[in-house]
Amino acid sequence: MSTRLSQLFVRTLREDPSDAEVTSHRLLVRAGYIRRQAPGVFAWLPLGLRVKAKIEGIIRDEMARAGAQEVHFPALLPREPYEATGRWTEYGDGMFRLKDRKDADYLLAPTHEEPFTLLVKDLYSSYKDLPVTLYQIQDKYRDEARPRAGLLRGREFTMKDAYSFDSSDEGLDRSYQAQRDAYERIFTRLGLPYVIVKADAGAMGGSKSEEFLHPTEVGEDTFVRSAGGYAANVEAFTTIVPDEIPLEGLAPATELAPHDTPTIDTLVAYLNEVAPRADRPWAGSDTLKNVILALTHLDGTREIVAVGLPGDREVDMKRVEVAFYPAEVEPATDADFAKNKGLVKGYIGPRALGSESFTGIRYYVDPRIVSGSAWATGADAQGVHVTNLVMGRDFTADGVLEVAQVREGDPAPDGSGPIETARGMEIGHVFQLGRKYAEILGLKVLDENGKQVTVTMGSYGIGVTRILAVIAESNNDEKGLVWPENVSPFDVHVVATGKDQVVYDVAEKLVADLEAKRLDVLFDDRPKVSPGVKFGDAELLGVPKIVVVGRSAGEGVVELWDRRTGERTPVPVAEAVAALVNG
Amino acid sequence: MSTRLSQLFVRTLREDPSDAEVTSHRLLVRAGYIRRQAPGVFAWLPLGLRVKAKIEGIIRDEMARAGAQEVHFPALLPREPYEATGRWTEYGDGMFRLKDRKDADYLLAPTHEEPFTLLVKDLYSSYKDLPVTLYQIQDKYRDEARPRAGLLRGREFTMKDAYSFDSSDEGLDRSYQAQRDAYERIFTRLGLPYVIVKADAGAMGGSKSEEFLHPTEVGEDTFVRSAGGYAANVEAFTTIVPDEIPLEGLAPATELAPHDTPTIDTLVAYLNEVAPRADRPWAGSDTLKNVILALTHLDGTREIVAVGLPGDREVDMKRVEVAFYPAEVEPATDADFAKNKGLVKGYIGPRALGSESFTGIRYYVDPRIVSGSAWATGADAQGVHVTNLVMGRDFTADGVLEVAQVREGDPAPDGSGPIETARGMEIGHVFQLGRKYAEILGLKVLDENGKQVTVTMGSYGIGVTRILAVIAESNNDEKGLVWPENVSPFDVHVVATGKDQVVYDVAEKLVADLEAKRLDVLFDDRPKVSPGVKFGDAELLGVPKIVVVGRSAGEGVVELWDRRTGERTPVPVAEAVAALVNG
Structure with missing residues (x-):
């Protein structure tokens, strides 16, 4: 087939569109592939549609090879199933909601776990029917707060989402692997280099989770990797937990004379001055910093929590968000401090925090704060710090959380050496959902012994329109786009x-x-x-x-x-x- | 390629789904092609998706042959362009509206004239760029009041909509004909017999309009046709207008003695009794009946109007709706009568109506009520009728409207003989929009002389999912579906x-x-x-x-x-x- 440029509906632009913040957006608009209709909402012109169709073709091909079957769900869905799983509320402002003429609640689906689960429940009833993996290539909707990166984060976007259904954990492992393998083939065919990183599984309530990232300096995601092969996104990185130290014989806690040391640096300097260590100078990593955060829960209630971590590390707000999902998190405000008189800003100590403390504020600590570890930290009075405050002896915590900054040189948790950080763009996500959705929505099948068992599920996503933008982002020069052969229009x-x-x-x-x-x-x-x-x-x-x-x-x-x-x-x-x- | 039924995601059902009102819905659900997700909203299972893809393939093929280029618009669109054309309001409850997180108004597009017009305006500026015909195959949304016929009238449905852009009327005729020809090829390839009928163009503000109907006894549309080749849907049928009669020498109007004659039948009997005609007995067609209707305009105001038509015909509410679009119409209620004291129910005459009357109610008449025609009709007093009331002499009207019932045997307007009525299902619509949208949205191009001219447009639609249902509706037997070869899964x-x-x-x-x-x-x-x-x-x-x-x-x-x-x-x-x- 041939197309004559004299006939093609296209008009190239010399000027960059004024609202384009990223290269892919700029070039795709200038070259006449897409046109913006509203923030995060685009029309596809003939050239763009051709590239999109090629990507979809490769995905369909590999889905078929992996034994997945194509179906197609509506974007417009009733509230009830999403209400049952809690996502009607959890999605917050990120979900488009609307009412029909009879005032019934609907949503524009941001993802389809619920209806897929219900469909399999409708049609299947026996372990013999499983495994089955279904997928669709379909337009999804998310009301992004800042839809500013062109197709990279649209509000209406095309996604390939697949869901696997198995009657056993081993089955889920196999279905997961089949999708994971298909993703490797897809990205290879698309000419898109990728790294598979461990991802946090918490938000979706599942177990195993991996992301496919396309490494690029302009990527919005940070991930870490070791020379020995470890790779994870920052949210999923785990700290090596030091051994606990027996409490017996540890030096007693000692309060220092009051002094103006509101920061970790001033504290370390003061420690080296008034209480020098025999072995080496005091460092930030010897101190315990307590950060106060304000959670807004789904029901709208506000809760103050505290996080304790080594003084040389900041809290990573992305890790914090994952840790406290679905609550929204922000740093505590002056008003929050005012309401909690026990908190002495700059000198907050573990003794003011946790269930056994005088404030009653929930207290979480970094994994490095193990039993027997001793810390220089706040003593809950203006200007006062304490040394040798021992975890498990002088204070306790309500739990352990991974919310500290991850740094180059930190050891990979699998012992494969120090990590380095790199940037990438998410291009795919494979995820073992487990039984959460099946449990809530009642998807059970009869097993070999005639007993009802809950089905275990996986969820696998590729943002089709996002990938197109990622390819454009990594395949261009100062003159314009340079498509890989397999996706060229x-x-x-x-x-x-x-x-x-x-x-x-x-x-x-x-x-x-x-x-x-x-x-x-x-x-x-x-x-x-x-x-x-x-x-x-x-x-x-x-x-x-x-x-x-x-x-x-x-x-x-x-x-x-x-x-x-x-x-x-x-x-x-x-x-x-x-x-x-x-x- | 082959698919093993042991692996296929399908489960056939022995029982009809309880909510299925039409054959296609019943069979497509029982055979595992679709599943209902909400009223008028369906999921496509693998078998259904295959048939849908085949239909789309044939459409794409013929669109390409007709020189139309594929694009793809979002379903989620901002309010403003639809506000400009008035359709944001006109669509009433039939349009899904929603707000984003910033409280901006959006709609789920029921059809895309506005963004297509704006896209061409964005990209093109010269007559040399034209003609161009663009199309998309895309999911549309209409909040139907009664989404009860399965895929035949869905609330989320797939449509092929095409739009042509020309700088001259002759160009529009050519673009229109190219789409019309493509539609003929498409329906032929789909194995779907069709009749092309004249359709009413009024509602969309355009000129020429034709519908493709699939003739079938279970069709929801009535159309008329003559042996001589005339075909039109009932809304578009036009009455042959009789010659006007000179007013001179016509007998004067004569009031009859009061008598209880509240219906046409009782009036005719009374006329034959008290005022027999010399030539032949009185008939219902000699009487003039005035029907009072209540319009609800878009701004919510209620207006009472009257329609005068020969007494042997009823008002056709579908024709009424078209005539008064976009107002909603219903028969006047007792309350309406109570508010208009001049209206004597059963004896309403033309003298009570129209701009020169004592009620001030707008008065429209059937085309048969020509100047010089004489009628037996109400005299606006209880029990009183009048004969020889002459149009143009004794009364006038505010306009002529085609709202009377069309009957078998009525003469076709093109002189091709008497019509018969038949039933069909709409499967396609081709339509000359003219300059309405281009005018409002400012789509102009420079012509050969460097002058700005407004572009003229056509709009061409095929309901893909609807057609699939129509095919199923006409291709089945008591055992199940029987697909035409070209669309079989x-x-x-x-x-x-x-x-x-x-x-x-x-x-x-x-x-x-x-x-x-x-x-x-x-x-x-x-x-x-x-x-x-x-x-x-x-x-x-x-x-x-x-x-x-x-x-x-x-x-x-x-x-x-x-x-x-x-x-x-x-x-x-x-x-x-x-x-x-x-x-």
């Missing part, structure tokens, strides 16, 4: 330049020959457009193989341009087709 | 019966041979299912070609079943492939 872009009839005759014949070889050809046949504009458009549109039919056409020579390398090779027109088919 | 359904290994060996080989011929095969390989259940499922699913591999497999014989005719033909297995490929 066309296989070849033939550019005819000049006014000689022979040029157009040669070009027409070449296009026909390429079509005969089943290549999709974009043919720039515009008679009154200058070569410069045509070349600029070709480079902006980003088809990886360009053929220029120009001045030398009369002598039977055309020029092959490799859009990625910039290489230009004159070839006899008779050889051009073979070169393009094989190249 | 599979080309061949191979049923292996019995327990002999040879049966499965022969069947596997046959399936492989059919796959090699590029046929899509559904293979019922279920080992423990009885032949009766397998046959029942095959007949319910409706693949038109069934091959039964059973008892005679050992002798190399299989049986070909033609699902539509029921014919069963034993053939040597060696010949089966050729028979299936060619048959």
Whole structure:
């Protein structure tokens, strides 16, 4: 098939769109692939739709190979199933809700665990029916707070979401692996390098969870990896827990004389001055810092909690959000402090916190705060710190939380060496949901012994429109887009330049020959457009193989341009087709 | 490709779903093609999705052939463009509206004239860019008052909507014809007989409008046609207007003595008694009946209007709705009468109505009420009628409206003879919008002389999911579905019966041979299912070609079943492939 540029519905733009904050958005709009309709809501023009269809084709292909079957759910769904699982509320402002003419509540689905679970419940009843993995490629809706990165975070976006259903944990492992393998094949075919990282599973209530990240400096996600092969996103990184220390014989806690030491640095300096250690100077990591956070629970109630962590580390708010999900978290305000008179700002100590304390504020500590570890920390009075405050002897906590900053050089939890941090973009997520949804929605099957067992599920997602943007983000240069071959809107872009009839005759014949070889050809046949504009458009549109039919056409020579390398090779027109088919 | 029924996500049902009111809904649910998620909202199971994809494939193919280019708009759209054209309000309860987290108004688009117009305005600026026809296959939303006929009238449904853009009326005619021709090819390929009928263009503000109807007794639309080739839906039928009669010399109006004649029948009987005609008896068609209707305008105001028509015809409420769109219409209530003291129920005459009357109620008349025509009608006093009340002499009207019932035997407006009525289902609509949307939204291009001209548009729609239901509605028997070949989910359904290994060996080989011929095969390989259940499922699913591999497999014989005719033909297995490929 061929498409004539003179007929194609496209208009390239010289100027960047004023609202484009990322490269992919800028280039996809300028090259006429998409148009913005509202914040985070886009229309697809013919070129964009072609690329999207190619990505979807590769996904469908690999889903079929993995034994997954395609279905299609509505975007408009009734409230009740999402109410049952709590997500009607949990999604907060992130979910679009609406009412029909009878005042019944509906949502525009942000993800489809509930209806998939109910569908399998409707149709299947025996372990013999399982395993089954179903998927859809479908438009989803999330009312993002800041839909600013073009297709990377849209409010209406296309997603491939798959769900597996098994009657046993081993079955789930197999179904999960099949999807994971399919994802590896998909990203390979899409020409998209990826890292598989451990991800936090907490928010969705499941167990195993891995993300596929495309490593890129402009990525919005930070992940960590060790030379020994460990990889995790920062939310899922776990700290190596030191051994506990027997409490017997530890030095007693000692209060220091009051002094103005409101920060960790001033405290460390003061410690080295008034209570120097024999072995080495005091460091921030010897101190225990207590950070006060304010949670807003789903029911709207506000709760103050405290987190204790080594003084040389900050709290990582992304890890905090995961830890306290679905509550919203922010730093405590002056008003919060005012309401809790026991909290002495700058000198908050563990003794003011936790269930056994005088404030009653819940207190969580970093995994490094093990029983027997001794800390210099606040003593809950203005200017006063205490040393040798021992966990398990002088204070306790309500739980352990991983909310401290992760740093380059921290040891990987699997012993594979120190980690480094890198940036990436999430391109896929595979996830063992377990029995949460099946339990709530009553999806059970009869097992071999005629007993009802709850089905265990997996959930597997790829953001189709997001991936398209990620590919654009990593495949471009100052002139425009450079598509990987498998997703390019066309296989070849033939550019005819000049006014000689022979040029157009040669070009027409070449296009026909390429079509005969089943290549999709974009043919720039515009008679009154200058070569410069045509070349600029070709480079902006980003088809990886360009053929220029120009001045030398009369002598039977055309020029092959490799859009990625910039290489230009004159070839006899008779050889051009073979070169393009094989190249 | 082949699909094993043992693996396919499907469960056939013996019972009709309790909420199914039409055959297509009943069968598509029972055969495992769709599942209801909410009123008028359905999920597509693998079999249903296959049929839908085939229909979409044929549509895409013919759209490309007609030179239309595919794009894709969001369903979620901002209010403003629809506000500009008035449709934000006009759609009333039929449109799903919602707000985002910033309280901005959005809608789920019921149709996309506005964003298509704005897109072309964004990209194009010259007559040289035109014509262009764009289309999408996309999920639309309408909050139907009674979403009860399965896919025939869904609230979320898939539609192919195309829009043409031209700089001249002649161009619009050509673009319109190209889509009309494509529709003819599409319905032919879909195996869906159709009639093209004139449709009313008023509601959308355009000029020419035709509907494609699939004639079927269970159709919800009534249309009329003449033996001479006229066809129109009832809303678009026009009455032949009689010649006006000179007013001079017409007999004067005569009031009859009061008598209890509240109906046309009692009036005619009374007329024949007290004022017999010389030429023939009085008939209902000699009387003029005035019907009082209550309009509710978009701004919520209620207005009483009157319609005068020959007494032997009722008002057709569907025609009334079209005539008064976008106001809602209902018969006037007792309260309305109470408020308009001049209206004497049963004896309302033209003199009480119209701008020159004492009630001030707007008065519209049937086209047969021409100047000089004389009528027996109400005299606005209890029990009193008047004869020889002459239009243009004794009364006037505010306008002419086509709201009377259309009857078999009425003359076609094009002189092609008397009409008959028939029933059908709408399967497509082609429509010349003209300049309405372009005017409001400012879509202009420069013409040959450098002058700004407003673009003229066409709008062309096919309800994809509706068509699927229409096909199912017209292609079934008491055993289940019978798909036309072009839309069947599979080309061949191979049923292996019995327990002999040879049966499965022969069947596997046959399936492989059919796959090699590029046929899509559904293979019922279920080992423990009885032949009766397998046959029942095959007949319910409706693949038109069934091959039964059973008892005679050992002798190399299989049986070909033609699902539509029921014919069963034993053939040597060696010949089966050729028979299936060619048959």
